[in-house]
Amino acid sequence: MAPKRVDRAARREEILSAAVRVFARQGFAASRIEDVAAEAGIAKGSVYLSFDSREALLSAAFERLSERSATVLEQTAADGEPALERLSGLVRSAVAMLADEPDLTRVMVDLWAAGRHTGDGAPFDMAAVYRAYRGVVADLLRRAAEEGDLRPGVGEPEATVVVGAIEGCLVQWLMDPSVRLAGLAEPLLDVCLSGLRVSRQPSGPPDRRPSESYQGP
Amino acid sequence: MAPKRVDRAARREEILSAAVRVFARQGFAASRIEDVAAEAGIAKGSVYLSFDSREALLSAAFERLSERSATVLEQTAADGEPALERLSGLVRSAVAMLADEPDLTRVMVDLWAAGRHTGDGAPFDMAAVYRAYRGVVADLLRRAAEEGDLRPGVGEPEATVVVGAIEGCLVQWLMDPSVRLAGLAEPLLDVCLSGLRVSRQPSGPPDRRPSESYQGP
DNA sequence: TTATTATGACTGACCAGTCAGTCATAATAG
DNA sequence: CTATTATGACTGACTGGTCAGTCATAATAA
Incomplete structure (x- = not known):
């Protein structure tokens, strides 16, 4: 049959x-x-x-992107490492994922446009994706602060800035492909973690890992 | 007659x-x-x-936004102050401008979508807007480094991250209006300038100005 | 033959852009 | 002051093209 x-x-x-x-x-x-x-x-x-429809195609693209994001967040779940290390890994993974799938990433701007006018439980709940990211980042920030690696008092606003830095680099790459997205992960961590003010850390410059740690599905 | x-x-x-x-x-x-x-x-x-056309309306909206951006950058031109102060002012002005004109800001996602497929001299050259921002920010970073307020070696990548942090906060606000855009200017400066790592600065926590310094046209 | 998948011509809704005609105003004449 | 007329801003019914979604038909495998 x-x-x-x-x-x-x-x-x-x-x-x-x-x-x-x-x-x-x-x-x-x-x-x-x-x-x-x-x-x-x-x-x-x-x-x-x-x-079913043209919209369904866009919806499916959102789904795919949503899965990738979830994967990045899950990979971060592994406990054991210091929270600061996990945060760095998360940022590197997220950037690597975006850079690894340029087409899917380019569709994001259409998802932004379509997702803007949808309520909470709508087909393209981009807000939920960012909420998830912010939630995990904020949690890692707090843990890292508890572990003494970050200054205390960090929370949601700081998480929003870190997540924003990733998305904002993405925007600039979308508008101007000469911006090298993958190469921005380390400067991003550098800026957000060490800050730009005159160096006061006794432990030398931040380690520059060779980047890339995302293993896509 | x-x-x-x-x-x-x-x-x-x-x-x-x-x-x-x-x-x-x-x-x-x-x-x-x-x-x-x-x-x-x-x-x-x-x-x-x-x-002339439906597109012309969007084009005019881009023009308006472009003017606002230029105004913000011009206001920053005033020399005399330390470069670090001017940078902080620029970030505050940019965020205030976006928050002051929520409708125009919300149209930005359509400009991103429309501007994505246009070459360099096209009607919606969003790339040029971000290039201008990055240029000014990178310049201020270098000057501030010369003045001894920032660590040396800062340049384009760091400027991209700072500009990105603004745009990325914007994206999150667009997708989720419960994110308070105007309130993110200070955390943003805080994160990018001081960094998140354990406080090492002898000068206490960064000053929290009352925000808002943009004077729109 | 029958069940399933593939096709592309077709339809009807939608909408950007047009244009012949209307109307409010102001200048001028009487 | 009133009547007349010139002007161009304004209108909305109309047109032509586009395209999402449908469906009768064909192709193919079991």
Whole structure:
């Protein structure tokens, strides 16, 4: 009982990937279903076998991005290390993830545009993604402070700034690809952790790891 | 002979303001010319007396935002003060400007989406706006380092992070209005200047100015 | 043959932009 | 002052093109 076997899920992924490429190239607003179909090498009608609507494609892209974000946050969960190390790892992973999937990252601006007018439980709850990031970062900040590595009194606002620094670098890269996104992780940590004021730490300059620690799914 | 005189420029401004309100509320993609006309209390056709096309409205919004940015950067030009003070002022002004004009700021996400696929001399050169910010910030960082207030070796990457921190806070506010944008200027400066690591500065906690120093046009 | 998947021509809604006509105003004439 | 007329701002019905989504038909495998 199975004529013409097709892996529905795999086909869906193929189409979604094609859609992400097209959205990244043209922007969601200028992307026709036909463009996506052509990119995937299938006919327009076939797209509707896997997706209910044009919006559903964007929604699926959000889902994919949301998963990646969750993965980054989960990888950070590993306890044992000092919280400060875990925070640095989180930032490096997040930046590496964004740099590793430039097309998906470029679609983010369309998700911002679409997610702006949706309430809390809406299809594109970008707010929830950032809340999750802020939550984890704020927690790590507090723990690191308890462990004596960070100054006390850090909390939500500081977490917002750290998360913001990542997203803001992303914005500049989106508008101007000559900005090297991946290369900004270390300066970002450097600025946020050590600050820009005259060096007063006795422990020398911050270690410059070779970067990259994200292992995508 | 002089029938019904109308201040064309003023009318144009009225329509643009209406458009910005509509775009902020619905997003550019979901905004019809009729919506803008209705918001301005005029007929659809009349919009075309002041603007050539729907795109021209968005372009004008970009222009307005671009002017605001230029104003912020010019206000910073005043020499005499220490570069570090000027940098702090710049960040406070930029954040205050964004917070003072929430509608125009909300349109920014549409400008990001539209500006993404335009080359260097295109109608929405958002890249140029960020380049200008980075340039001024990088310059102030270097001067402040020369003046001995900042550690040496700061440059473009650090400027990108500082500008990014502003834009990233903006993104989080756009997605989640419960984030208090105006209140993030001080934490932002605090994090970027002093860093999060255990306090080593002998001069006590960073001064918390009452914020707000932007004087819009 | 039958179940399933693929196709692309088709439809109907939508909307940017147009333009022939209306109207309020102000200049001028009587 | 009132009537007349010139002007251009304003209007909204209309047009033409676009495109999301549908569906009758074809292709293919079991």
